[in-house]
Amino acid sequence: MAVLTPKELTEHRRAVENIASPAWTKGTINRAAQAIEDEKAAIKTALNVAIDTATSPVVLPPPVKIGLVNYALRRRGG
Amino acid sequence: MTTRWHDILTGLSPDASGEVFFQPASILATTNPSGSPLAIFLDSATRDGLFGRFAVPKEYVDTAVLDILWYTAATSGDVDWDFEYRANGVGESMNQSGSQESVTVNDLAGTTFILMQASISLTDGNFAAEDIVEFTLFRDGVTESSGGIAASVALAGLFFRYNDA
Numbered sequence: 001m002a003v004l005t006p007k008e009l010t011e012h013r014r015a016v017e018n019i020a021s022p023a024w025t026k027g028t029i030n031r032a033a034q035a036i037e038d039e040k041a042a043i044k045t046a047l048n049v050a051i052d053t054a055t056s057p058v059v060l061p062p063p064v065k066i067g068l069v070n071y072a073l074r075r076r077g078g
Numbered sequence: 079m080t081t082r083w084h085d086i087l088t089g090l091s092p093d094a095s096g097e098v099f100f101q102p103a104s105i106l107a108t109t110n111p112s113g114s115p116l117a118i119f120l121d122s123a124t125r126d127g128l129f130g131r132f133a134v135p136k137e138y139v140d141t142a143v144l145d146i147l148w149y150t151a152a153t154s155g156d157v158d159w160d161f162e163y164r165a166n167g168v169g170e171s172m173n174q175s176g177s178q179e180s181v182t183v184n185d186l187a188g189t190t191f192i193l194m195q196a197s198i199s200l201t202d203g204n205f206a207a208e209d210i211v212e213f214t215l216f217r218d219g220v221t222e223s224s225g226g227i228a229a230s231v232a233l234a235g236l237f238f239r240y241n242d243a
Contacts, residue, residue, distance in 0.1 A: 006123035010219075013121050017229040021190040022152040026121065027224025 004034055079241050083145070086132040086213075087236040090117060093214070097126035106151065106232050107191050117233040119217035121226070125160065127214040128233070134165065134209040137242035142200040144181075146215070147235030149194060152187045155227035159183050159196055163213035165205050178204050182218070187227050193234060211238075 004012070012033035013026060051065050060068075092098040097120045103112040117128055146159050162177035185196035205211070217231060 010121060010123050013228045017121060017151070022228045023154045024228055025155040025224060026222065026226040026228045029228050030224065 002037060004030075004037055009033055079139070079243065081141070081239060081241055082135065082137065084132065084135050084238040084240070085235070086130060086211075086238050087233070088130075088132070090128050090130045092117070093127040093129065095122075095124060095126040097122045097124060097219075098128050098217075103232070106230060107149075119231045119233065121229055121231075122217075122219040125216050125218045125220050127216040129212075129214050130236070131210065131212050132238060134205050134207055134211060134238070135240070135242075136207045138205060138207045138240050139243050140202040141239075141241040142202050142205050143239040144198045144200055145235070145237040145239050146183070146185075146196045146198075146233070147193055147237075148185070148196065148231055148233055149191050150187055150227055150229050150231045151190050152227045152229040153190050154187055155229075156184050156186050156222065156225055157196075157227050157231050158218040158221045159185065159198070160216040160218050161198055161200075161213060162216070163200075163204075163211050165209040165211045167206050167209045172210075177214075182221075197239075205240075 009026075009030045013029045016029065047069055048065065051068070052059060092100070099118055100115040101118055103110050103114055103116045106116065106118065119126060119128075144161050146161075148157065148159075150157070160180060160182050162180045164174060164176075164178040166172055166174075179201055181198045181200065183196045183198045185194055188194065215233070215236065219226065
């Protein structure tokens with residue numbers, strides 16, 4: 001896991017500042033962003049295993065798996 | 079003796095950070111029909127400034143105060159405003175390094191889009207009637223740290239308040 005830089009933390013905060021009137025401070029979003037970063041590797045591994053298990057014996061190419069995951073995460077309510 | 083307010087929200091220029099810029103008021107406060115330009119200080123981790131200049135009024139005597147009027151969509155967190163300036167009269171060099179005074183005020187967000195006022199007392203003796211004051215107003219994203227407002231802050235007004243004779 002990587003420690004997010006101040007610039008990266010700022011980018012995370014700006015990504016959500018217009019969703020609602022921020023009732024939180026910089027530190028709150030910083031901690032949320034770092035938590036996501038910390039869990040990212042484990043989640044990637046878990047999704048990879050889950051997809052391979054579901055499609056076995058077929059193994060989808062990595063770009064297809066990434067595309068599916070990206071679509072699922074960006075889908076409304078995803 | 080009367081207290082007077084001198085509007086100094088004119089002739090402003092953002093620094094090169096890209097974190098300060100002007101936009102119509104209606105972009106941040108979306109139900110506000112005003113298209114008048116509003117200085118926006120983005121949420122950042124840096125100290126970002128807005129340059130300006132004004133003339134000290136002829137009636138100036140003392141009790142110099144800077145009033146910063148601002149608002150934000152956020153309802154939590156604080157903003158750190160820094161103000162640096164140098165006042166020069168006729169016969170003084172306009173090519174001096176550094177500022178004459180650097181002052182700071184911390185103000186808290188409240189209700190969303192409510193106009194807030196932060197005030198900073200300035201050193202009276204630094205000013206004389208008809209001086210030219212060159213200043214920079216900063217939002218200090220470094221000192222705001224974790225308690226800072228996680229949103230843009232709009233500068234709605236900037237006044238040089240003083241007492242006349």
